[in-house]
Amino acid sequence: MRAHEAGALHAEGYGNPSWLAVPRDVNALVPSLWSSSVSRGADGAVTVAGLSVAELAREFGTPAYVLDEADFRTRAAEFRDTYAEVFADVGGGADVYYAGKAFLCTEVARWVCEDGLRLDVCTGGELAVAVRAGMPGDRIGFHGNNKSVTELEAAVGYGVGRVIVDSFEEIDRLADVARRLGTTARVMVRVTVGVEAHTHEFIATAHEDQKFGFSLSGGAAAEAVRRILAHAPQLELIGLHSHIGSQIFDTSGFEVSARRVLGLHAQVAAEHGVELPELDLGGGFGIAYTTEHDPLSPKGLASGMAEIVDRECRANGLSVPHISIEPGRAIAGPSTFTLYEVGTVKTVDLDGGASRAYVSVDGGMSDNVRTALYEANFSCTLANRASDAPPRLSRVVGRHCEAGDIVVMDEFLPADVAPGDLVAVPGTGAYCRSMSSQYNHTPRPPVVAVHDGEARVIVRRETVDDLLALDVT
Incomplete structure (x- = not known):
């Protein structure tokens, strides 16, 4: 300053x-x-x-x-179609989750649903908007670093497609909720990959010294995987999640992030005999607020990310997992x-x-x-x-x-x-x-x-x- x-x-x-x-x-x-x-x-x-x-x-x-409205929906459709096309031959396509925290109301959630995107929520309130708008549960992802038992019950009860777990306490809470509701909760592990995204300190979310996720360097992420697998059949581990920050203008940070998180994919396959089917690379794609900003197009982002994922999977001897991303600002902003x-x-x-x-x-x-x-x-x-x-x-x-x-x-x-x-x-x-x-x-x-x-x-x-x-x- x-x-x-x-x-x-x-x-x-x-x-x-x-x-x-x-x-x-x-x-x-x-x-x-x-x-x-x-x-x-x-x-x-x-x-x-x-x-x-x-x-x-x-x-x-x-x-x-x-x-x-037309601009919002056109941007959403461009992400949906571009990522599906670019990743068609790399992992069989990609899912786009609109990050509701950017802006969410019932009508916007309806647009997202009607236009074939998925929806990422991070509180019980955002989940309530999704439910009111008629978004199917299996097209919702639920984030948050401190989800309450009530929120987890609402999410599991509605059949959300994935809960992105963020702490050891949450793993145990979620397993208990799924057991009481007599169902299986599908989960992803949010991994802190140690990437310093070139953005403001308060919106960079993958460096070590902050509240989100399980650290790779200290072994916490590997331990989270082990605990989730031990909670079967209440919990089903479907993949790993990495989000490096917001207002990002190139794919270099995603390259480092993908390399590190796919290294954990390979470790899980070697140690547990489980090749995880999904990988979420988060969002944070930047937009132009002033003439100083020059964001990449969805095609530029998708092409760069597909090349990175394909290369890193080959290096680790892995099949390419099904990819998902979470643009919010880039659609709504x-x-x-x-x-x-x-x-x-x-x-x-x-x-x-x-x-x-x-x-x-x-x-x-x-x-x-x-x-x-x-x-x-x-x-x-x-x-x-x-x-x-x-x-x-x-x-x-x-x-x-x-x-x-x-x-x-x-x-x-x-x-x-x-x-x-x-x-x-x-x-x-x-x-x-x-x-x-x-x-x-x-x-x-x-x-x-x-x-x-x-x-x-x-x-x-x-x-x-x-x-x-x-x-x-």
């Missing part, structure tokens, strides 16, 4: 970051940052699926998450932007004669905490009109009582942005609504799905009555 003993204004690199160039056209939309149906209309206003943001703001209010109304604009003088505009909007860290939590970068644009004003370095901030309440750290917006204008922040479909809060007793925004010129609410806006509903008086 930027720091200086005399304050942030004196820190090296303060001002616009090196990747953020002054735009030639401050009204231009960078296609990689937006859903496929977003453009500017003849009047200069941003449109999505044929609807103007001004229309959406009038009908649904601001702030609001605006979700392009680009499909959505958040629409805000500007409330105030302040200009602050910086060193060297420069200045920055602080553009305050009617949302903030309650609807997008990623900037404060991960130092995440976002882009934004003036959305209700085009402007002839020159670009001005701006910071989009929220309405909460925190200095860290920042939505967009650095962006060039037109110098004439004023109260009443609308601004749109792309790439907010993943982890923004999911991690939202009622901080300062602020009702959470709605999720508005748009498709072919029509808009409908799929998650309604919270009200003051909702805020007060749980208070005991």
Whole structure:
């Protein structure tokens, strides 16, 4: 983080970051940052699926998450079809589990089900959404590092296709639940492979010093395999699972991960005479939040991963296991932007004669905490009109009582942005609504799905009555 003993204004690199160039056209939309149906209309206003943001703001209010349904479903289908095609001759295909933690509601779970994907959940609440949407149990995977007995009972009772176990205590709990319910639970072992993914510390999940999984280096993963096999027939071990982190832009980390986890596959075959049928390589595929990001396409990811898995299986003398992946952000993230109304604009003088505009909007860290939590970068644009004003370095901030309440750290917006204008922040479909809060007793925004010129609410806006509903008086 930027720091200086005399304050942030004196820190090296303060001002616009090196990747953020002054735009030639401050009204231009960078296609990689937006859903496929977003453009500017003849009047200069941003449109999505044929609807103007001004229309959406009038009908649904601001702030609001605006979700392009066709874009979401097209991205999901591209992962489904691409991985099935690329892995058709390498292990007999691949399953795609949409990672519900990115964003989940009943309607989205229905889309995932209708479009032939599977669904990854990590709490009893997410499982309840899947059940309500009619997702078959055998197409659900259940994650989580501290699943309760109640959650395990719900999962096993619904017949989830796999439980990804994360601790020795959970193995015993799950075996006991399966015994009491008179059934067999299919399980995978989450393996910590010791890969340092090139991402933020808090979203890198495969290095040794963190809470997830069983370590390879200390032998915990091998011991987990042994204990699960000992719990037969209550537990059926179907494979290993590895997830190295989030917002990852190449396959190098997956190469190391696959090599190490397939080494454990070979060890299990040698020691127990069991060749595990499945391997899950997780998700974490990155998206473009700003012009600094250059993510791989699903085809690029699938081709690279297939080559890695095939090579490593040959080296270990293994048949290629059935592969699964868990994209969430890569499907949901680009499909959505958040629409805000500007409330105030302040200009602050910086060193060297420069200045920055602080553009305050009617949302903030309650609807997008990623900037404060991960130092995440976002882009934004003036959305209700085009402007002839020159670009001005701006910071989009929220309405909460925190200095860290920042939505967009650095962006060039037109110098004439004023109260009443609308601004749109792309790439907010993943982890923004999911991690939202009622901080300062602020009702959470709605999720508005748009498709072919029509808009409908799929998650309604919270009200003051909702805020007060749980208070005991």
